[in-house]
Amino acid sequence: MADLSTVLKRLEAATVRLEEIVTGRGTAAAPSQATSSSVASNDAPLPAFIKDFDGLINQQLRTVTDKATAIGGLLGDQAAPLARAFAAQRAFLLVASQSKKPAQSDLPALLKPTQSELEAVVKIREDKSARASPLFNHLSLVSEGIPALGWVAVEPTPVPYIAEMKDAAQFYSNRVIKDYKEKDKTHVEFAQAYLALLTELQAYVKKHHTTGVAWNPRGGDAKAAASAAPAAAAPAPSAGGPPPPPPAPSAAQLEALGGGASKPSPAAAVGNLFAALNKEGLTSGLRKVDKSEMTHKNPELRGTSVVPATEKPGTDTALTAAVAPKAAAARGPPKLALEGNKWVVENQFNATDLVINDPEIRHTIYIYNCQNSTLQVKGKVNAVTLDNCKKTGLVLDSIVSTIDVVNCKSVQVQVTGRAPTVAIDKTDGCQVYLSKECVEGDANVEVLTAMSSEVNVLVDGEGEDGGFKERAVPEQIKSVVKKGGMESLIVEHKG
Structure with a gap:
């Protein structure tokens, strides 16, 4: 539980720091720049697919982590990398909303934070102590379903991929419900909440990313956006338009920003992640997307998100292997x-x-x-x-x-x-x-x-x-x- 508290606190600290950067409070930017950024933020809401992902985190994920924390034990420990995995995916999607689709060689680095957390979730279930735990089915439920976050590496049909991961989790969900329906209602509610989370993720991807991640065809470089130093000042707005969007933090930057934070109580820590995502000023610096730049209204703009004709349609095997550990189970010692x-x-x-x-x-x-x-x-x-x-x-x-x-x-x-x-x-x-x-x-x-x-x-x-x-x-x-x-x-x- 200490691990979960730490990561939530760090995420909150990083969010506050980013807010200060894009509004000019954390740098030596001129007052006129800060004012301009603040004005721009009034007309710069988050993209719809980021808002909906925040809703998924605030509702379905929060219910899962609350139930896991209440049950405790190894399941409570597993909730920490589970929360980090969704936070890492949100950071990746924010980069996508600001950037053009990167080269295939750059994607593994962008997906590395998500990959690391997925591996951490699975590792807890594969640990020797987990096999003797009465919560083994709970741990298996989470580890079998979490590879669904690997949908970001699947083109052009990510929705069926999530459905497969949900089906894998369903087996262990049934076991949990069967074992605890007459014993402890909290365990049943946890299993049901986790399946609801995967169902909502599937609906979210179907709505916003039907054929793959919706990159911004007029955005900047994704690799640069993900690795930009958070201490850099927000650039002054040009005379012709609002300022460009702020870069998303990398995993290392989240670590550095939150390293000195004290650990909150477990009860408060679970809520910090959701409070951070709802903090006012988080969207400052983002510009309003014109209708001419919206891919759903201009099909010709989707060309940059299509897999090249020379490649075989379907799952990008290299990226899927990096993001979805279920595709190839971790090979430990015989x-x-x-x-x-x-x-x-x-x-x-x-x-x-x-x-x-x-x-x-x-x-x-x-x-x-x-x-x-x-x-x-x-x-x-x-x-x-x-x-x-x-x-x-x-x-x-x-x-x-x-x-x-x-x-x-x-x-x-x-x-x-x-x-x-x-x-x-x-x-x-x-x-x-x-x-x-x-x-x-x-x-x-x-x-x-x-x-x-x-x-x-x-x-x-x-x-x-x-x-x-x-x-x-x-x-x-x-x-x-x-x-x-x-x-x-x-x-x-x-x-």
């Missing part, structure tokens, strides 16, 4: 170790000979962020979870409760003994191989799927040659709404 009653298998890449020998029946296995790897479990265990893995194979003898496959792509699970339940969520491409023992006599296996595709179950001994017979898990459901209820049926396709 691990295969027993921690208490849990076997932890993490960050295994191209490891095809992983083996867990003679585990105890009370042990659970958690496999996370593995790729092009195979794990064999020689013995009966309580439960297994396969999370965020790609092209990974799992072979195990028998299991007491459930095999969970979550957020994976192109994985294979083979059971040589018995398994009562296989649960598959948010997974694309999963092959489940079951032994003859799984279906002998009265034995059966429940396969539960949600938000998944390309799921097939193969049963040994049922094929024509005595091998595996493949059965596809239905993906399309028809629901018929009737008076007093609803009936859902699998849609069968016959060719």
Whole structure:
């Protein structure tokens, strides 16, 4: 919580300093200059997309941080980089409102402050202590959804990208609501507020940045605006018009401006961020945009914001990798170790000979962020979870409760003994191989799927040659709404 208090205080200090600069109070500018700036500010409102982003911060984000602070613990710690990430994105959008679209090589530097905070949010969830925390689902909810701020690096369809991140967060939101709906209403409200934040962000981008960030085709240099020293005096207005807009602060400048500030109380700190954005005089120095310069009224001005024809339309892979950590999960050191009653298998890449020998029946296995790897479990265990893995194979003898496959792509699970339940969520491409023992006599296996595709179950001994017979898990459901209820049926396709 100290980290959250510090960043909010620094942001407030930076805002005050910027106000002084653009009005001439913080420099040696002549009185006539300060007066002119003050007069200009009356006709220089913030761009609509900055005002709406401030509204998102003041309402939806503030609700999320309030709930996170009330819950406390690691979630309260995670609220600090979450708030900083939105503040960094606001600074980036302010630069965009004043600047032409920069060269591709300059964008990573402009997005670096946002990238750093996104990584900080994810790092808290990936920490060893988080996995043992009762708030792990809360932390996962935030870390799975925060890459939505990477929409600034996605062209020409940023809105669907945000929707994907929201869907990823929805899985953990459902878990939080399920676990706490009868225990603590604050946790439920937090999960709902965070999804509302992502929903509002999606609507905001759809309204103002439908095909990508709305740069100012008649603005200045974005790199210079972002890195300009805050102590520089505001230039005197020319005879022909109002003064140019002030530069936005960089992350380093925010650090320097707020370094000497004392830490406020946690309750007051959360409100300082929103109070800073509402402070009078913050817009001083901005000039009024003429109708001839508005891109929504002059389509020909949008040319500077279009991806060059030589590039493949879609996501800028280099920038997306820099801004959205979910696109490529952070690769930590490989691990295969027993921690208490849990076997932890993490960050295994191209490891095809992983083996867990003679585990105890009370042990659970958690496999996370593995790729092009195979794990064999020689013995009966309580439960297994396969999370965020790609092209990974799992072979195990028998299991007491459930095999969970979550957020994976192109994985294979083979059971040589018995398994009562296989649960598959948010997974694309999963092959489940079951032994003859799984279906002998009265034995059966429940396969539960949600938000998944390309799921097939193969049963040994049922094929024509005595091998595996493949059965596809239905993906399309028809629901018929009737008076007093609803009936859902699998849609069968016959060719």
